[in-house]
Amino acid sequence: MPRPDMISVDEARDRILAGLHPMPAEVVALANAWNRVTAEPVVARLTQPPSDVSAMDGYALRAADGGLRASLRVIGAAPAGHPFEGSVGPGQTVRLFTGSVVPAGADAILLQEDTERDGDTVVVTEAVVAGRHIRRAGQDFTNGDVVIPAGRRLTARDVGLAAAANHPWLNVHRKPRVAILATGDEIALPGEPIPPGGIVSSNSHALAALVRAMGGEPAVLPVAKDTTEAVAAAADQVAGFDLLVTTGGASVGDHDLVISGLQTRGLVVDFWQIAMRPGKPLLFGNMGAVPVLGLPGNPVSALVCSALFLLPALALMQGLPAAPPPTVSALLGTALQQNDHRADHLRATVATDEQGRLVVTPFPVQDSAMLRRLALADALVLRVPHAPALPAGAEVTVIRLDTLGV
Amino acid sequence: MPRPDMISVDEARDRILAGLHPMPAEVVALANAWNRVTAEPVVARLTQPPSDVSAMDGYALRAADGGLRASLRVIGAAPAGHPFEGSVGPGQTVRLFTGSVVPAGADAILLQEDTERDGDTVVVTEAVVAGRHIRRAGQDFTNGDVVIPAGRRLTARDVGLAAAANHPWLNVHRKPRVAILATGDEIALPGEPIPPGGIVSSNSHALAALVRAMGGEPAVLPVAKDTTEAVAAAADQVAGFDLLVTTGGASVGDHDLVISGLQTRGLVVDFWQIAMRPGKPLLFGNMGAVPVLGLPGNPVSALVCSALFLLPALALMQGLPAAPPPTVSALLGTALQQNDHRADHLRATVATDEQGRLVVTPFPVQDSAMLRRLALADALVLRVPHAPALPAGAEVTVIRLDTLGV
Numbered sequence: 001m002p003r004p005d006m007i008s009v010d011e012a013r014d015r016i017l018a019g020l021h022p023m024p025a026e027v028v029a030l031a032n033a034w035n036r037v038t039a040e041p042v043v044a045r046l047t048q049p050p051s052d053v054s055a056m057d058g059y060a061l062r063a064a065d066g067g068l069r070a071s072l073r074v075i076g077a078a079p080a081g082h083p084f085e086g087s088v089g090p091g092q093t094v095r096l097f098t099g100s101v102v103p104a105g106a107d108a109i110l111l112q113e114d115t116e117r118d119g120d121t122v123v124v125t126e127a128v129v130a131g132r133h134i135r136r137a138g139q140d141f142t143n144g145d146v147v148i149p150a151g152r153r154l155t156a157r158d159v160g161l162a163a164a165a166n167h168p169w170l171n172v173h174r175k176p177r178v179a180i181l182a183t184g185d186e187i188a189l190p191g192e193p194i195p196p197g198g199i200v201s202s203n204s205h206a207l208a209a210l211v212r213a214m215g216g217e218p219a220v221l222p223v224a225k226d227t228t229e230a231v232a233a234a235a236d237q238v239a240g241f242d243l244l245v246t247t248g249g250a251s252v253g254d255h256d257l258v259i260s261g262l263q264t265r266g267l268v269v270d271f272w273q274i275a276m277r278p279g280k281p282l283l284f285g286n287m288g289a290v291p292v293l294g295l296p297g298n299p300v301s302a303l304v305c306s307a308l309f310l311l312p313a314l315a316l317m318q319g320l321p322a323a324p325p326p327t328v329s330a331l332l333g334t335a336l337q338q339n340d341h342r343a344d345h346l347r348a349t350v351a352t353d354e355q356g357r358l359v360v361t362p363f364p365v366q367d368s369a370m371l372r373r374l375a376l377a378d379a380l381v382l383r384v385p386h387a388p389a390l391p392a393g394a395e396v397t398v399i400r401l402d403t404l405g406v
Numbered sequence: 407m408p409r410p411d412m413i414s415v416d417e418a419r420d421r422i423l424a425g426l427h428p429m430p431a432e433v434v435a436l437a438n439a440w441n442r443v444t445a446e447p448v449v450a451r452l453t454q455p456p457s458d459v460s461a462m463d464g465y466a467l468r469a470a471d472g473g474l475r476a477s478l479r480v481i482g483a484a485p486a487g488h489p490f491e492g493s494v495g496p497g498q499t500v501r502l503f504t505g506s507v508v509p510a511g512a513d514a515i516l517l518q519e520d521t522e523r524d525g526d527t528v529v530v531t532e533a534v535v536a537g538r539h540i541r542r543a544g545q546d547f548t549n550g551d552v553v554i555p556a557g558r559r560l561t562a563r564d565v566g567l568a569a570a571a572n573h574p575w576l577n578v579h580r581k582p583r584v585a586i587l588a589t590g591d592e593i594a595l596p597g598e599p600i601p602p603g604g605i606v607s608s609n610s611h612a613l614a615a616l617v618r619a620m621g622g623e624p625a626v627l628p629v630a631k632d633t634t635e636a637v638a639a640a641a642d643q644v645a646g647f648d649l650l651v652t653t654g655g656a657s658v659g660d661h662d663l664v665i666s667g668l669q670t671r672g673l674v675v676d677f678w679q680i681a682m683r684p685g686k687p688l689l690f691g692n693m694g695a696v697p698v699l700g701l702p703g704n705p706v707s708a709l710v711c712s713a714l715f716l717l718p719a720l721a722l723m724q725g726l727p728a729a730p731p732p733t734v735s736a737l738l739g740t741a742l743q744q745n746d747h748r749a750d751h752l753r754a755t756v757a758t759d760e761q762g763r764l765v766v767t768p769f770p771v772q773d774s775a776m777l778r779r780l781a782l783a784d785a786l787v788l789r790v791p792h793a794p795a796l797p798a799g800a801e802v803t804v805i806r807l808d809t810l811g812v
Contacts, residue, residue, distance in 0.1 A: 033615075046600075050605070080590060081592025083602055147778055156811070157783075159611050166597065184487060185486070185487035189569075196488075197486070199505070205566065205569045206569065209561075209562035213440060297504075303562070355735065369461065371454075372547050
């Protein structure tokens with residue numbers, strides 16, 4: 001059980017997702033639709049194949065004419081895109097290619113390699129079977145079929161399918177526009193002069209990359225100094241964004257400026273202690289029409305919290321189901337001690353054993369200041385509060401960072 | 407064994423990869439570096455943390471002064487970004503926050519929650535341990551460390567790490583520019599008038615999406631009609647591209663126009679029958695300085711061949727290791743018959759069983775004309791030539807399409 005003043009990871013995520021909604025639709029050209037999420041079902045505008053077509057190179061004929069050593073007269077050819085206009089009568093045949101429309105009268109395909117041809121005459125060297133090697137009209141889909149449901153992130157294959165279904169445009173959910181605000185007197189952007197005791201800001205651009213990886217559109221705001229006025233001035237820039245993500249300045253220390261700064265601009269906020277590590281303080285609320293997610297300033301905590309809370313938020317805002325980040329099962333490469341009252345998210349490498357099973361090995365030191373180690377991690381091993389000690393080889397649940405692109 | 411006139415999938419891939427090389431480097435802003443591949447190691451330009459810093463909110467003091475109920479005088483505070491300039495003497499302490507520089511003279515941290523404070527006086531309620539809660543200078547990385555190797559596709563975490571290492575710019579491999587040429591009199595683009603017996607072209611935009619998904623930059627050329635002259639005219643447009651991908655027109659039929667058209671512009675070509683299904687005919691060669699990969703016209707074959715040949719090609723061109731597409735192990739959801747002499751790539755759905763193991767279930771019908779089914783597939787089950795029959799539950803090797811984004 002978390003302490004009474006703390007909430008669980010799942011409860012925090014549920015509360016965040018309950019406060020968000022999918023973006024409305026926009027029209028995009030098919031060429032720009034990859035990785036976007038459909039806002040409505042994609043309905044086939046034609047039947048595919050449109051007619052019965054040949055699945056092979058060969059000849060169209062009547063099955064009754066296709067016995068071994070039968071001889072047929074070639075009365076035409078039908079390359080793909082040039083259907084044969086006439087009808088195939090007894091003793092006649094038409095040269096076809098893969099994808100050619102099967103001409104009227106024909107009900108069988110004689111394969112190219114099962115023939116001997118001499119001028120306009122073709123001799124059958126392997127008897128035909130009626131219907132074989134014919135792809136029936138509508139085998140792939142029929143006019144009016146839903147070929148892609150609403151709420152699907154479009155793969156390259158889906159783009160091909162939408163094209164085949166004759167869609168030059170698609171209705172997809174708008175990309176959520178996410179403003180990213182880092183705060184702190186000690187923060188410098190890369191390449192800028194670093195103040196005494198200061199550090200280079202890694203959160204803003206890491207979060208921007210994460211937003212982009214998840215299909216959103218990030219905007220990095222200038223770093224706000226540690227004053228209420230500076231944070232309030234930054235808040236004035238976020239009208240029209242779909243989400244504001246802040247990092248830092250929201251601890252329980254003496255320098256709680258994000259909340260006070262945003263409150264001058266109407267922030268109504270829940271501030272939570274979450275029973276998790278790394279992480280713990282998190283804020284979520286609304287500033288006018290703009291939802292606000294406040295992440296810890298520590299870069300490792302910020303990125304782990306992003307995987308747990310921002311990813312599902314961005315998914316929901318793009319029209320995907322409200323859900324935790326996807327997990328897989330893996331075997332532990334090393335023993336783990338019992339966990340305490342905070343859910344833990346152990347940075348780990350992933351390998352494959354001789355049987356092809358996933359093996360995750362948490363780093364021995366899990367200090368949340370070690371960004372380099374986080375970058376080397378392929379996965380987060382999820383440890384629920386008070387999870388028991390586990391031997392090497394035990395099964396655990398992990399979030400794979402490597403396949404998420406984050 | 408493949409037939410003597412056929413080559414294996416692995417041999418074809420090896421030959422293609424041997425004919426390609428990584429793109430040269432370009433400089434991109436850190437903000438645009440996500441998903442790009444580093445062309446050189448990223449070397450830390452500073453030490454992180456730059457000095458010993460506090461891992462917690464609390465007070466800096468001499469460990470000798472931190473016994474239970476000891477009383478200390480607060481001589482200053484050091485918020486992050488505002489280091490304390492003086493030195494901590496006996497009986498003295500300085501207020502610190504997470505990330506604050508530990509001042510000279512101090513060697514221990516007293517946690518905020520382990521104190522009673524009254525004005526300028528702090529009383530210890532839990533004895534300190536020397537060095538505890540101090541993050542040492544360089545714990546994350548040291549000036550001159552390689553924090554990201556060359557040849558790595560940058561994640562959001564890597565972008566954060568490069569920022570922390572003080573890099574506003576990164577040298578990455580150029581995106582390969584890929585021209586995509588579909589051929590065929592029967593082909594119409596979505597929304598355009600469809601000729602009699604024609605179909606809507608799905609290959610061009612599916613391949614463009616795939617190229618984009620894999621980090622390349624696609625250009626879809628206008629569809630070329632089925633004449634040598636039309637293909638030759640298209641070939642004149644591809645100088646300066648890093649790769650030309652064609653679809654269709656390269657079968658053994660009477661309509662072999664891609665090769666003859668490109669040969670008028672200098673194509674030197676290998677034309678292969680590959681012992682695989684779906685697929686089989688594939689061409690690879692060079693037209694002047696431009697490598698040419700000719701895929702089958704059938705959309706399912708084109709996309710499966712892309713996963714097997716184009717993905718590794720694009721990876722190599724971006725500076726990643728030459729390798730087959732990534733595979734994982736999974737359990738069969740259904741029995742499989744013995745395979746024939748052609749390597750098969752069964753379209754399959756992926757699920758997770760109660761033990762969290764991957765289960766792949768091939769579709770019962772594997773017709774290569776069924777694009778809708780390909781779009782629904784999460785994986786390709788790899789079947790080598792003459793692979794034995796397998797019962798449900800047997801282990802197989804699969805390429806996951808769902809996590810590749812293709």
